[in-house]
Amino acid sequence: MQERTQRETQRDRTREARVRVLGATVERLRRELDAQRRDARSRTMVEQAKGLLAERFGCGVETAHDHLLELAAQAGVEPAVAAALLLGADADAPAEEAARPVAVFDPATYLEPVPDPRSVPDEPVPDGRVGDEPAGALPDAPAEPAPRLPAPLAAARRLAAAAFEAARGPDELARRLGAEALGWLGARAVLLTVLEPDGALRVAGAHDLPPHVVSEWARIPPHCNVGLVRALREGAPLWEADPRRLALVGAAAGLPGPHSCVPLVTGGRTIGAAEITWSPDTAPDAGTRRYVRAVLEHCARRLRELVPAAGGVTDAPWLRALLDAVQAPGALMSPVRDESGRVVDFRVDAVNADAADLPGHRPEDLVGMRLLEHYPGLAVAGLFQEYVRVLETGVPLRRGPGESAGAGEGPPAPSTMSVRACRVGGGVLASWRFHADAADLAGQLAQAQRLGNLGWSRWDLVTGETDWSDHLYTLFGRARAAGPLPLERLADHVVPEDLPQAEHLMRTLLGRREPADLELRVRVGGDVRHLRVMAEPVLDSTGEPVALHTVFQDVSQRRRSAEMLAATRRQLQRERRRIAEERHIAVELQRAILPLPRGPRTLPGLRTAVRYLPAQSRARVGGDWYEASTLADEEVFLAVGDVSGHGLDAAAAMARLRNALSGLACTGAPPDRLLAWLNRLVTHRHRSLTASVVAARFAPSTRTLVWAQAGHPPPVLRRGGGAELLSPPDGVLLGAVDEPRLTATTLTLERGDLLLFYTDGLVERRDRDLSAGFELLREAVAACCGAGPDDLIDHVLEALGAANPNDDTCLLAVQAT
Structure with missing residues (x-):
């Protein structure tokens, strides 16, 4: 087994090595192809620029080539870059020979005069991607295409970029920005600042600001209420900053007019911020803002070249050395903001070699990736929000060790993790450690x-x-x-x-x-x-x-539980057998005591029908009963009762009460007195027993029915085409009180009247109110089309549905003849 495992491990290592070699080969070929494409594009642009210059100046190709090299040397750029700038300008502009010394790429020599951006229609041209894209947005950020500058403004932007390339220092860069690039729009003064590792802003260059003001604002701490700091923190321009709410350098210099604070962004990184003071009669409208942001992107790129430490802490050699010295995985990240300036992600700018313990990635794979795109679990674990808080407040983060949800793709896996983070410049330096030691x-x-x-x-x-x-x-x-x-x-x-x-x-x-x-x-x-x-x-x-x-x-506890379960199962089986035997005895006793006639019976003046429905639960044999018999004086005694409880005890109690009431009925006493005597018997002989009864005495000669009840549902009378529940006389359950108030009421029956006695199992259901059950019963009796008591019972049972699952039901229907 061990040898097979070793062979499989060796095969896996060989396969991984082959994959690495293949990946390196593909990457090398891709780089070579990209270089060849860049060279081809550069040669094409140079040839096109030579043709343009030859046409404009009426000279030969060689002379045009020399002129292109001269322009590139003056601008301090490569010939291919100079060619790209020339080709991006208005190709249809008339060429005019310069009779005086001009600045590099002066529009008087090569292009038409640049009009006011507020009077230029927004017509997109092939060049000029820069517009109102959010500060801090990366070139590869997925977003809608940014609005393009109109052709004349795109040309002016390129002229400004060429002027910036000729700047030899930050102060000259600020002068060219304020005087040449923005002066014709009404810019009066400019201040350029660069971001330092601790988040502070340091003045790099100024134009048309008093020296003492520049000196006083040489370094701006990160927690000051300054317009430059606010724009940098929010990642969005403040085009008309309010000097009553924010401290502004231009306002401190006593310059009236609007003040704009704009972040300086290049290559996806914020390197500082610029403050522009405009003339009092100038307001930066939408067209001006688009042009200013486009120009400031070129300005930021040149400023970073002139001041290498400008916001570029990720490129600093000391930071690389610091990361490599950290004995834990570490990374420097810069924020990615949306159009409102809110931080929506971080981009990894630099990592150390120990970052290889991140799942599925090598250190070189991490550089340039978006944090939440590859590790969405950081947002779930709250770590992303902690990084944003470090960036905004500057308060270092110390978290863990503690349980943390997995940060990689797929289902989160819990792990013990410690995280440290602090703000460095405009980014966050973070280190982490997974605790999985011995x-x-x-x-x-x-x-x-x-x-x-x-x-x-x-x-x-x-x-x-x-x-x-x-x-x-x-x-x-x-x-x-x-x-x-x-x-x-x-x-x-x-x-x-x-x-x-x-x-x-x-x-x-x-x-x-x-x-x-x-x-x-x-x-x-x-x-x-x-x-x-x-x-x-x-x-x-x-x-x-x-x-x-x-x-x-x-597994002792499991075995004991199994034995207890087996014993419980055996006890349950014995209990089931006992209940089945008891039910069988109760049913046999009920049948012996309460025989049901096979069909309707005829009594003096009445035809009767009886139906008994046992509960759906086989274990719940109840104590429902009835009595319909002829007395010695040819009157008819009727009764229906229900004993509380179920099983053998209920059946025995039913037998005692039924026999007692039948015997008492022979005395000729009215029903209310019979129920009073029966209640005395229950309260003195059977204290734990309760029961409900309705009893009636019918005189055939007069068709009068005297009836009383003890806590029992009232009968239903059907007469003609309608039906009604009879109003019950006073009465309470048998066994409830010693001396209850019991009264009787008299009803005269007409020939053909139907009267239905029943127990509560007919109308009671757990899923409905009792009054609803009574109403359904009344409607069923009224809707009966049959002529006899047997038909009435059949119709009622069919209308009310299945038998009660928890209680027996007994029905006694009588019809006056």
Whole structure:
């Protein structure tokens, strides 16, 4: 097995090496192709520029080429750059020979005069990407295409760029910006500042500002309420900064007029900020703002060349050395802002070699990548917001060690992580460390053994050495000072009944040399524990076992739970049998006491029908009953009752009450007195019993029905085409009080009237109100089209649906004849 693993590892390493070689080859070919394309484009632009100059000045190609080289030398740029600037200007502008010395790329020599941007229509030209793009936006940032400058303004921008290239210092750059690039638009004074590593701004150049003011504002701390600092912090221009709210250099110099503070951005990095003071009658409108931002991009690029430390801390050699000296992964990141200046991401500008422990990336792969695009989990973990806070406040971050969600792609994986971060210039310097050392792994292993209640061992069959994990001593109840248990003494702790299984375990491991998994009972002190044993042999090159690796897991609690579950299951089965037997007895008793007629019965003056519906739950045999019999005086006694409870006790109580009421009815007493006597019997003989009853006495000669009730639902009378619930007389449940108030009421029945007595199981449901059940019953009785009591019961049961799942139901229907 080990040899197979080594071969697979070697194959993986070879495959990885081939992939690396192939990737390096592809990258080298891509660079060569890009260089060839750049050379071809440069040669094409130079030839086109030579043709343009030859046409403008009426000279030969060689003379035009010499003139191009002269212009490039004056501007301090490569010939290809000079050619690109010439070709980007208005090609249709008339050429005029210069009769006086002119500045490099003077519009009087090569181009038309540049008009006011506020009077130029916005017509896009092939060149001129720069417009109102957000400060700090990167060239490769996914965004909508920026508005392009009109052709004359694009030409003016290129002239300004050429003038900036000729600047020999920051002060000259500020003068060219204020006097040449922006002066014709109304700019009066200019201040250029560069960003320092601690976030402060240092004055680099000034134009038309008093020297003492420039000296006083030489260094602006990062927490001052200054317009330049605010524009830098928000990453967006302040075109008309309010001197009442912000400190402004131009206002401090006593210059009236609008003041604009604009970040200086080049190559996706903010290197500083510029303040422009305009003439009092000038206001930077939309056209001016677009042109100013385009010009300031060229100005920022030249300023960074003139002041190498301008915001470019990521390029500083000392920072690279600092990152390499940090004994943890580290990176310097610059902010990426949206149009409102809000930080929406960070771009990695520099990393050290230890950053290779980031999942799936090499250090060189990290440079230039967007943080949230590749590690979206940083936002979920709150780390991205912490970086933004460090950038905005300058307060260093110290976080962890603690649990942190995985930052890479895919599902987040928890890990222990420490993070440090501080602001450096306009960016954030961060370092981090994942805590996965040996101590953490040992702690995780100990936690896994404790939670799983398991331990591991290794028995060396050659040297006889034994190694146990800490928790295995706990499982065997053995002191650690006593050392691990030798393999030959393991059987001493196994209960005698399980010794055959222990022998089978050793035969499997040492004889057949196969892994084994079984359960043994071992004695630990005065207790017996169930241990699951999972073991496998370690074989040498000849196939002989040289060691045993074993994992023991205490499953005693699981076994006890299984035994308790089996005992509970057996008890439940016995209970089910008892309930079934009791139900059978209750049903037989109910049938014996309460026989149901096969069809309608005829009594003096009445035709009757009875129906009994047991509850859907087979275990809930109730105590519902009825009585319909002829008394000695030829009157008819009717009753329907319901005893509380279910099962055998309810059936027995039903028998007692029914027989008692039937006997009392023979006295000829009215129904209310009968119920009073029955209540006295219940309260004195059966204290725990309650019941409801409706009782009636019908005289055939007069068709009068006298009835009373004790907590029972009222009957329903159907007469003609309608139905109504009878208003019940006074009465409460039997057994509720000792001396209840019981009254009776009299009803005269007409020939054909139908009267339905019933128990509460007919109208009660858990999913509806009782009053709704009564209304459904009344509507069902009214809608019955049948002629007899049997038809009425059938129609009611069909209209109200299935039987009550929790209670029995008894119905007694009578019809006057």
